[in-house]
Amino acid sequence: MEYRQISEDYSVSGQIQPEDVAAIKDAGFKSVICNRPDDEQPGQPSADTVKAAVEGAGLAFRYIPVISGQITAENVEDQAEALDELEGPVFAYCRSGARCTNLYGLIQQSKG
Numbered sequence: 001m002e003y004r005q006i007s008e009d010y011s012v013s014g015q016i017q018p019e020d021v022a023a024i025k026d027a028g029f030k031s032v033i034c035n036r037p038d039d040e041q042p043g044q045p046s047a048d049t050v051k052a053a054v055e056g057a058g059l060a061f062r063y064i065p066v067i068s069g070q071i072t073a074e075n076v077e078d079q080a081e082a083l084d085e086l087e088g089p090v091f092a093y094c095r096s097g098a099r100c101t102n103l104y105g106l107i108q109q110s111k112g
Contacts, residue, residue, distance in 0.1 A: 003027075004097060009088035012100035015044055016093050018053035024091050025057045031086035033079070035094040035103065037065035060086050066099045076110065079103040 001020045003013035015036065016024070024032065032054045034047045047063045054061040062082045066075045083090060092100035 003091065004101070006101060006104050010083070010090050010092065010104055012097040012104075013091070013093045014096045016050060017045055018049055021050070021053040021057045021059070024054075025059060027091075029059065029089050029091040031060040031062070031082075031088065031090045033062045033064055033082055033086070033090060033092040033100070035064055035066045035075075035079070035092055035099045037067060040068070040095065062086060066094065066103065068095065068099065071099065071102060071106065076103060076106045080107045080110070083107065 001013060001016060001023055003011045005011045011029070021032075032050070034050060036044070036047075038044075038046045047065070051061040051063065064075060064078045064082060092103075094100050
């Protein structure tokens with residue numbers, strides 16, 4: 001599992017599997033955000049499946065589905081709120097990591 005560090009407290013990756021959660025925890029992450037809608041691709045694990053693994057490992061989980069290429073103001077607000085509330089560092093994932101990265105950039109822009 002590869003991930004990209006975007007800031008001191010925020011990293012992103014493509015789709016993770018429940019069995020990746022131990023490595024995420026071992027890397028020091030405290031929270032996981034799923035930005036990928038369920039059923040976007042056949043065979044992808046559901047957010048609930050990943051949530052069960054994440055919470056089973058003692059980490060926090062937030063599901064903020066973003067449709068590819070259609071980030072909304074509400075998505076940005078929800079992500080910003082999650083980043084304010086969740087203990088960091090935060091690990092966010094979607095299909096490729098691009099939506100998670102774009103959301104973070106939009107949050108930073110909105111902070112002025």
